[in-house]
Amino acid sequence: MSEDTTPVTYTPASSPCPTCGEPIAPDANFCESCGTQLGDVTEADAQADARAAQPSPDSGVLPISLPTFMLADNASAPPRRTCTECGGTIGPDLYCEQCGTKAPSERDHFREVPASWVAGVCDRGVRRRRNEDALALVASETPGERCVLIVMDGVSSSTDSDVASLAGARAARDRLATSIPRGLGTPESRESAVHQAITDAAEAAQAAIVAHTESASANPASATFTCVVLESEPEGPVAWVGNLGDSRAYWFPDVGEPLQLTRDDSAAEALIDAGAPREVAYGDHQSHAITAWLGRDSEDTQPRIRRHQITEDGWLLACSDGLWNYAVEVGDLAAALRATVAEAGGDPEAVALGLVTWACEQGGHDNVTVAVARVGAPVVVGETGADEENVTDERASEE
Amino acid sequence: MAQFSATVYQNEFLPAGGTDVNAIVTVTCVGAGVAGQTGAGDAGEIIIIDTSGSMGDVRMEQAKQAAQAALAEIVDGTYFAVVSGNGAAFLAYPHVRSGPGMVRMNPQTRQEAARAIAMLTSGGGTAIGTWLDLAGKLFYSVPQVIQRHAILLTDGENNESPAVLDAAIRRATGVFQVDARGVGTDWRVDEVRRIATNLLGTVDIAPENAARMSEEFRSIMRSAMARGVAEAELRVWTPVGAQILFVRQVSPTVEDLTSRRRPVNELTGAYPTGAWADESRDYHVAVRLAAKAVGQEQLAARVQLVIHDQVQTQALVKAKWSDDHNLTAAIDEQVAHYTGQTELAAAIQEGLKAKALGDDATATAKLGRAVQLAQQTGNEEATAKLRKVVEVEDADAGTVRLKKAVDKADEMALDTASTKTTRIRKDG
Numbered sequence: 001m002s003e004d005t006t007p008v009t010y011t012p013a014s015s016p017c018p019t020c021g022e023p024i025a026p027d028a029n030f031c032e033s034c035g036t037q038l039g040d041v042t043e044a045d046a047q048a049d050a051r052a053a054q055p056s057p058d059s060g061v062l063p064i065s066l067p068t069f070m071l072a073d074n075a076s077a078p079p080r081r082t083c084t085e086c087g088g089t090i091g092p093d094l095y096c097e098q099c100g101t102k103a104p105s106e107r108d109h110f111r112e113v114p115a116s117w118v119a120g121v122c123d124r125g126v127r128r129r130r131n132e133d134a135l136a137l138v139a140s141e142t143p144g145e146r147c148v149l150i151v152m153d154g155v156s157s158s159t160d161s162d163v164a165s166l167a168g169a170r171a172a173r174d175r176l177a178t179s180i181p182r183g184l185g186t187p188e189s190r191e192s193a194v195h196q197a198i199t200d201a202a203e204a205a206q207a208a209i210v211a212h213t214e215s216a217s218a219n220p221a222s223a224t225f226t227c228v229v230l231e232s233e234p235e236g237p238v239a240w241v242g243n244l245g246d247s248r249a250y251w252f253p254d255v256g257e258p259l260q261l262t263r264d265d266s267a268a269e270a271l272i273d274a275g276a277p278r279e280v281a282y283g284d285h286q287s288h289a290i291t292a293w294l295g296r297d298s299e300d301t302q303p304r305i306r307r308h309q310i311t312e313d314g315w316l317l318a319c320s321d322g323l324w325n326y327a328v329e330v331g332d333l334a335a336a337l338r339a340t341v342a343e344a345g346g347d348p349e350a351v352a353l354g355l356v357t358w359a360c361e362q363g364g365h366d367n368v369t370v371a372v373a374r375v376g377a378p379v380v381v382g383e384t385g386a387d388e389e390n391v392t393d394e395r396a397s398e399e
Numbered sequence: 400m401a402q403f404s405a406t407v408y409q410n411e412f413l414p415a416g417g418t419d420v421n422a423i424v425t426v427t428c429v430g431a432g433v434a435g436q437t438g439a440g441d442a443g444e445i446i447i448i449d450t451s452g453s454m455g456d457v458r459m460e461q462a463k464q465a466a467q468a469a470l471a472e473i474v475d476g477t478y479f480a481v482v483s484g485n486g487a488a489f490l491a492y493p494h495v496r497s498g499p500g501m502v503r504m505n506p507q508t509r510q511e512a513a514r515a516i517a518m519l520t521s522g523g524g525t526a527i528g529t530w531l532d533l534a535g536k537l538f539y540s541v542p543q544v545i546q547r548h549a550i551l552l553t554d555g556e557n558n559e560s561p562a563v564l565d566a567a568i569r570r571a572t573g574v575f576q577v578d579a580r581g582v583g584t585d586w587r588v589d590e591v592r593r594i595a596t597n598l599l600g601t602v603d604i605a606p607e608n609a610a611r612m613s614e615e616f617r618s619i620m621r622s623a624m625a626r627g628v629a630e631a632e633l634r635v636w637t638p639v640g641a642q643i644l645f646v647r648q649v650s651p652t653v654e655d656l657t658s659r660r661r662p663v664n665e666l667t668g669a670y671p672t673g674a675w676a677d678e679s680r681d682y683h684v685a686v687r688l689a690a691k692a693v694g695q696e697q698l699a700a701r702v703q704l705v706i707h708d709q710v711q712t713q714a715l716v717k718a719k720w721s722d723d724h725n726l727t728a729a730i731d732e733q734v735a736h737y738t739g740q741t742e743l744a745a746a747i748q749e750g751l752k753a754k755a756l757g758d759d760a761t762a763t764a765k766l767g768r769a770v771q772l773a774q775q776t777g778n779e780e781a782t783a784k785l786r787k788v789v790e791v792e793d794a795d796a797g798t799v800r801l802k803k804a805v806d807k808a809d810e811m812a813l814d815t816a817s818t819k820t821t822r823i824r825k826d827g
Contacts, residue, residue: 086639093701093715098666100638100698127694364694 084109107131107162111349112371115139117378118147119348120371121356125322126364132156133320133367134165134223136173143378144237148176149228149371151247152205153320154221155293164212164221168205168294175201176229180240194229195305198242201227206294206301213296222295225303226262228318230310230373237310237375242303245290246321247369250330253314254376258334261308265292282328288321313376315341315351322368323359346379348372401431401628401675403704405714408733408825412719412726413690419644420686420699422716423733425825427679432627434674435477439629440545443478443501444620445534445575446470446516449553449582451485454521458582461609462552466516468613469550470509472620477504478544480537481512485523486558488533491515500537501544525555527594528567535571546629546674547575550619552605554582557590564590568597576673578619580605581815582612584807588814596654599673603815604808626674628706635684636667636701642687646670649737650681652818653744669705681822683737684716693720732823736776740820743772743781747817751788751810754801763789763801771797778821784813 083090088098095102108124108131118139124131132154139147150169154161180197183189202225213220224245230237239261241249246264253259263269268287272278281287294301315337327333340354352370359368409422435442446466454462466481473479478501481492492515493502502508530551538547557564571577577598579591582605595602601619605612633656635646646668648654660668672680686699700716721727750765766789773781774794785791787809789799 091701093698093713095698095701095715096638097636098639100641102696102698125694126692 107166110135111353112137113349115141115143115147117143117348117374118149118372119352120149120151120318120369121349121352122369123322123356123360123367125366125368126360128156128365128367130162131367132162132165132223133322133369134162134169135369135371136166136169137371138173138177139373144230144375145232146179147228147230147316147373148173149249149316149318149373150176150201150205151224151226151318151320151369151371152294153224153245153247153322153367153369155223155290155295157219158221158295159214159217159219160212161221161223164209164295165223167208167212168223168225171208172201172205172225172227175204176227179231180229190233191307194240194307198227198229198240198303198305202242202244202294202301202303206298209294210296217296220296222293222297224290224320225294226318227303228261228316228371228373230316230375233309235309239308239310239316241306241308243306244292244294244301244303246288247319248321248324249316249318250333251308251310251314251316252334252337253312254379256312258330259308260330261306263304264290265304266290310375316373316375318371319355320367320369322364322366323355323370325366326359326362341379346374348374401437401711402429403427403631403711404429405702405704405712406825407702407714407716408731409716410727410729410731410734411717412721412723412729414724414727415693415720415722416690417718417720417727418687418690420688420716420718421731421734421738422684422700422702422714423649423731423737424682424684424702424714424716425679426633426682426704426712426714428628428675429677430627431625431675431677433474434546434548434624434626434629435544436474437627441476441478441541441543442546442624442629443480443538443541443544443548443575444473444623445480445482445501445537445547445549447482447484447488447530447534447549447551448491448516448519449485449525449555450483450519450521450523451525451553451555452522453525453555453583453585456521458554458607459519459521461607461612462582463516463519464609465552465605465612465616467513469616469620470512470516472617472624473504473509474624475504475506477624478502478541479504479508479512480534481515482530482533482537483519484525484527484530484533484553485521486526486529487523488526488530490533490537491519498540500540524558525553526559527551527553527557527590528559528564531567531571531577531594535574538575546626548600548623548626548674549575549577550616550623551577551579551594552582552616553579553586553591555585556587561590565593568594572597573671576600578602578623580615580619581811582607584811588811592815599671601652604811622676623674625676628675631672631675631704631706631711632661632669633672633682634663634667634669634701634703634705634710636703637686638688638698639666640689641699643668644685644687645683646685647683647737647741648672648680649683649741650679650820650822653741653820654818656682672704681733681737683734683741686716688718691718691720693722695720733825736823737820739772739776740778743769743776743778744817744820746772747781747785747813751814754788754810759801763799766801767797767799770794770799776821777823780816780819780821781813784809784816788813 083096085101086099088096090103091097113119114137120135122135134152136150150172152165152169154165183193224247226247227242228249229240241261243262246266249261251259267289268281271281344350344354355370356368406425480501483489483491492512578600579595592602645657656670696719699718703713704711746765746769750762754762792798
């Protein structure tokens with residue numbers, strides 16, 4: 001058995017009840033104790049699976065990523081959440097006890113931090129009533145070794161796409177949780193193995209979405225699908241990207257040209273193919289219509305797959321259109337990322353959260369999901385920040 | 400054990416830039432039990448009868464019968480006393496000079512008290528402040544009495560200066576509750592209303608008929624004995640930076656509670672509600688917030704019913720900013736209804752005041768508005784009472800003429816009834 005097929009565990013983003021810590025029945029949609037809406041009927045199952053997949057101490061195998069949440073069997077009280085607006089305490093009624101801001105439900109705002117170098121934030125945004133985006137991540141403990149970023153964007157006109165998208169993202173992640181086989185060792189067989197794995201992941205997501213769709217639904221749940229798999233190849237780290245719809249993946253090297261790794265399956269791109277200028281295509285109010293998706297009414301579930309060899313240090317980023325709507329061109333998003341890193345520092349969770357916050361500040365018209373992986377040396381925090389602080393201090397002393 | 404529940408009626412949607420949130424919170428109590436019998440502490444009742452000279456033989460006899468009727472309703476085991484008042488207050492029963500000024504009700508004390516009431520005679524002036532002060536002293540003399548209530552009957556204008564009476568009311572506030580009744584037409588509605596409002600009770604004009612006055616007193620005492628929850632307060636939490644525009648009880652009567660706020664902490668104020676029976680009360684809470692972006696949601700108020708710092712029930716008043724005009728334009732039916740009823744009470748009181756001052760133009764306009772509001776909000780009692788004071792030309796338009804000759808008692812009945820509100824059906 002090669003190293004690459006080592007069984008792994010992953011981190012489901014759930015604890016008993018995210019709000020009050022009480023046990024949740026396997027098929028509960030709401031917490032019986034505090035009424036918190038639970039995003040996904042399969043959360044408890046996923047947790048049980050994860051617990052079962054925990055290696056026994058003497059099995060000799062170790063997970064490549066460790067759970068960041070305790071899979072709490074103990075009934076210890078969870079820490080009370082704090083308000084995202086003012087830092088006040090969230091009351092048992094799920095509103096801040098200071099400023100009254102409604103605390104987002106676990107489905108409306110959740111984060112995954114599977115390792116120190118990979119993080120994602122999935123947020124309702126400002127305008128939408130619920131969060132139909134979904135996010136699921138896997139990462140090795142060793143920075144840069146292996147990670148999977150899955151971002152899906154449930155289509156708001158369809159029924160229950162919030163439930164379906166999360167189930168789909170987790171199913172795809174589970175399928176990609178273990179390393180993809182090397183194949184026969186040739187680039188061609190490796191490529192075909194990766195294509196098969198990503199296609200399987202998309203099919204797993206498709207099966208999960210269909211499973212969460214009422215058979216009689218006239219408006220079946222549907223979602224975009226974007227996955228990024230970073231693996232170490234003999235020639236160095238390689239990002240494999242699969243895509244259906246208009247969620248995107250990017251490579252942002254610290255030095256050099258940023259690169260959009262995905263091409264949208266959208267009306268805008270179809271117009272560009274037909275010869276329309278980019279500005280015209282993206283200015284069209286129909287430009288957001290997608291031409292490929294997952295769901296019971298999908299015509300083609302085969303994602304477009306691309307390989308990108310990574311030669312520099314930088315950021316891999318996967319996001320929903322809730323982010324890139326405010327930076328359609330790759331250069332604009334690179335600038336937003338640079339500004340976020342300068343302000344928030346190099347911690348991936350802070351970077352992902354910073355970009356989500358930025359999108360919300362731009363209007364937050366759609367759900368916003370951002371997943372990032374730092375490849376190469378961590379960003380050293382403080383140099384630019386410290387300089388700026390000094391500048392501020394000097395200004396203050398001059399006054 | 401009493402169970403409280405709370406329901407909110409509001410349109411939580413605000414337009415972009417909207418700041419004011421209005422909500423009606425209905426608080427309902429069931430299983431209140433009997434006053435003084437729930438194990439929480441003893442109940443005390445004091446019957447205060449005006450024995451001033453103006454009462455005369457006929458009214459004195461009516462008052463004595465009414466007091467006997469009230470006495471009969473006091474449950475055995477309840478501490479009680481009878482006070483007779485004119486220019487000073489006298490303890491008519493129990494017959495003590497010092498020590499505890501109230502005794503427990505039992506067949507013997509009931510008989511003794513009945514004899515004491517029968518011996519009351521009229522004479523002297525009216526100094527209601529002294530009556531309240533004596534009642535306070537009596538309640539304080541029996542510390543185990545935690546639920547304190549008095550019935551007060553008067554027939555005349557108070558001889559004390561308003562400042563003296565107000566001081567006595569202040570001393571009684573938070574100590575005991577008073578249901579006050581005026582008999583005849585020589586008493587001042589505003590004066591007696593001041594007593595009842597501050598001491599969390601009701602005010603009305605008592606019928607000048609022994610049987611009907613007795614029925615009224617029986618009913619007051621029966622209600623008092625049904626209040627098994629001795630004391631509760633309404634607490635309103637608002638977020639940092641918010642402003643409470645007002646907190647009003649709007650049913651069964653309109654009472655503005657805004658100025659009675661006792662701060663609990665920086666964000667929470669408590670308003671006294673007195674004792675509770677099995678009943679529902681409606682509160683109108685209006686809060687001004689800083690506007691948030693469209694799509695944001697926040698809590699505008701937590702409205703709680705609290706007994707001894709224990710939250711019994713809580714209702715959440717919310718604000719959600721939306722750019723959907725269909726959502727933001729609607730005014731909640733309950734909020735609209737009670738806003739109308741509150742305006743109705745004010746229009747009646749202001750109209751009668753203007754009429755008393757001879758300002759017929761203002762009186763006609765205000766009472767006309769009152770007729771219109773009573774019609775719109777379906778307040779039939781107010782409509783009936785208004786018709787005894789004004790000739791209605793067009794109720795929908797609110798055009799009225801002041802009647803030439805009006806029975807003073809009808810005017811006073813309209814005044815005392817002005818704060819009584821009607822309910823409308825609540826869906827869902």
